[in-house]
Amino acid sequence: GPEDMDPAIWEKVKNHPCYSEEAHHHYARMHVAVAPACNIQCNYCNRKYDCANESRPGVVSEKLTPTQAAKKVLAVASTIPQMTVLGIAGPGDPLANPAKTFETFRQIMEAAPDIKLCLSTNGLALPDYVDEIAKYNVDHVTITINMVDPEIGQHIYPWIFWEHKRITGIEAARILTERQLRGLEMLTERGILAKINSVMIPGVNDQHLVEVNRAVKSRGAFLHNIMPLISAPEHGTVFGLNGQRGPTAQELKALQDSCEGEMNMMRHCRQCRADAVGLLGEDRSAEFTTDKIMEMEVEYDA
Ligand code: CLF
Ligand code: SF4
Numbered sequence: 001g002p003e004d005m006d007p008a009i010w011e012k013v014k015n016h017p018c019y020s021e022e023a024h025h026h027y028a029r030m031h032v033a034v035a036p037a038c039n040i041q042c043n044y045c046n047r048k049y050d051c052a053n054e055s056r057p058g059v060v061s062e063k064l065t066p067t068q069a070a071k072k073v074l075a076v077a078s079t080i081p082q083m084t085v086l087g088i089a090g091p092g093d094p095l096a097n098p099a100k101t102f103e104t105f106r107q108i109m110e111a112a113p114d115i116k117l118c119l120s121t122n123g124l125a126l127p128d129y130v131d132e133i134a135k136y137n138v139d140h141v142t143i144t145i146n147m148v149d150p151e152i153g154q155h156i157y158p159w160i161f162w163e164h165k166r167i168t169g170i171e172a173a174r175i176l177t178e179r180q181l182r183g184l185e186m187l188t189e190r191g192i193l194a195k196i197n198s199v200m201i202p203g204v205n206d207q208h209l210v211e212v213n214r215a216v217k218s219r220g221a222f223l224h225n226i227m228p229l230i231s232a233p234e235h236g237t238v239f240g241l242n243g244q245r246g247p248t249a250q251e252l253k254a255l256q257d258s259c260e261g262e263m264n265m266m267r268h269c270r271q272c273r274a275d276a277v278g279l280l281g282e283d284r285s286a287e288f289t290t291d292k293i294m295e296m297e298v299e300y301d302a
Contacts, residue, residue, distance in 0.1 A: 009222070012139050012193055015084045016116060017280050019140060019195065019223060024268055024280045029085040029118070030076050032069035033274040034100045038092035039124050040160040040176065042146075043238040044199055044229055063091070066100055068290055070107035075293045076277055077112055080284070083277075085140075087118035090274035095125035098132070105136040116140065120197070124160055124176055126183030134190050141187055142225075143180055144197045147205050148215045150174040155204050158238070181219060188220030195223040195266070200247045200255060201239065202229070213259040224259060225266035228252050 005013075017024035038045075064072065077083050086108055088094045094101040105117050119133065120142040133141060147153040153173025160172040167175065187194045196216045198209050205212075213224055229246040231239045247255075256265050270281045278284040 009193070012116075013222075016118070016140060017085065018118075018142075018225075018266065018269070019193065021266075021268055026082060027085070028080050028083045028277075028279045028282075029087055029272075030073065030083060030277040031087045031089050031272060031275055032072060032104060033063050033091050034066060034069050034104050035088060035090055035094040035097035036063055036092050037096045038122070039096040039162070040093070040122050040172075041158050042122070043156055043158065043242075043244075044201070044231070046237050064290070066103040066107055068293075069104045070111055072288055072290075072293050073108050073115065074111060075296045076288055077115065078296075079287075080278065082279070083115070085116045085118050087120060087140075089118075089120035089142075089272070093122050093125070094119050095121045095129050098125070098129060102132055102136060105138065109136055118142070120144070121183075122176075123180035123183050124162065125179075127179055127186055130183065130186040130190065130192075133187075134192065138192065140193050140195065142195045142197055143184060144199070145177075145180050145184075145212055145216060146198050146201070147173065147208060148177050148181065148212050149208060150177060152205055152208050153177060156201065181215065184216060184219045184221060193222045194220065195225060196221045197225045197227060197269075199229050200226050200252060202245055202247050202251065204244070206247065206251070206255065209255060210258060213263065217263040221263065223264045223266050225269050226252065226256055226259065227269055227271060230271070 013019040015023050015027045017027045017029050073086050088101050108115060117136060117138040118140040119138050123143040146156050150170045150173035154170050157173055157176060159166050159168045160176055162175055184194055198212055200206055200209060209226060231244050231246045259265055275285045276283055277288055
């Protein structure tokens with residue numbers, strides 16, 4: 001709440017449903033799926049769920065151009081007045097699609113300056129784009145960080161695409177962790193709030209996430225969101241096909257509890273879709289398909 005927070009930070013979080021537990025009862029967020037490409041491979045990926053970069057069964061999201069996305073944002077904002085935050089979180093990595101991501105932000109910033117902009121990334125390209133992120137007044141950036149030890153990272157990430165080459169194994173994980181932590185430091189230096197999402201993968205990084213928590217806290221992360229791997233063969237993820245299990249609710253809570261006190265832990269994440277619309281846990285995306293938006297009377301010139 002406001003009593004235990006720097007007023008400048010409270011201004012940034014008080015109506016962001018992911019950054020404030022209280023706000024999520026009253027304020028809504030939406031995602032626009034403008035970012036199809038990705039620059040890394042995670043063993044838990046199925047490109048349907050985001051921010052979290054998570055894996056759950058579902059319907060493939062409709063991919064939008066920046067102009068369609070801006071139109072959609074205005075249509076939703078005129079229908080759902082509690083809509084305060086626009087996030088770009090996939091279905092790939094927003095910073096692997098920088099032209100589309102930043103053109104979307106530019107159009108929304110011009111057409112609807114009151115809407116807060118939010119971004120979720122795997123962090124590989126983040127150090128290259130922190131200045132651009134600051135330029136569009138993006139106040140909230142989520143980095144998905146699942147390890148700070150390349151020995152562990154090699155079991156989560158089969159490859160990254162980096163400087164025009166595919167890199168595998170420990171070397172790939174080493175570059176990824178360096179870039180993620182440097183990106184976090186750069187955000188902190190600029191006063192941009194950073195949230196860290198981590199996917200808890202039993203037997204792979206579950207013990208290690210306490211160390212991740214310390215590493216991100218010491219670099220100024222505002223909030224840590226440890227989420228369960230959702231793994232089932234029908235989801236088609238590498239982990240699912242390998243029979244890798246997700247954590248139980250008790251295991252997840254025990255880990256979150258052991259990190260609590262070190263820093264703020266998020267416990268109300270709903271592992272949203274790439275095109276989620278509405279309050280957290282509510283999905284109104286079907287009301288805002290491109291066909292329906294085109295029929296709505298929304299004033300917008302790109
Ligand atoms: Fe979206 Fe993510 Fe921004 Fe929120 S979602 S880009 S920070 S506006 Fe939120 Fe959804 Fe959890 Fe993400 S509940 S998956 S933490
Ligand atoms: Fe999939 Fe996201 Fe990982 Fe890219 S960063 S492979 S989109 S989970």
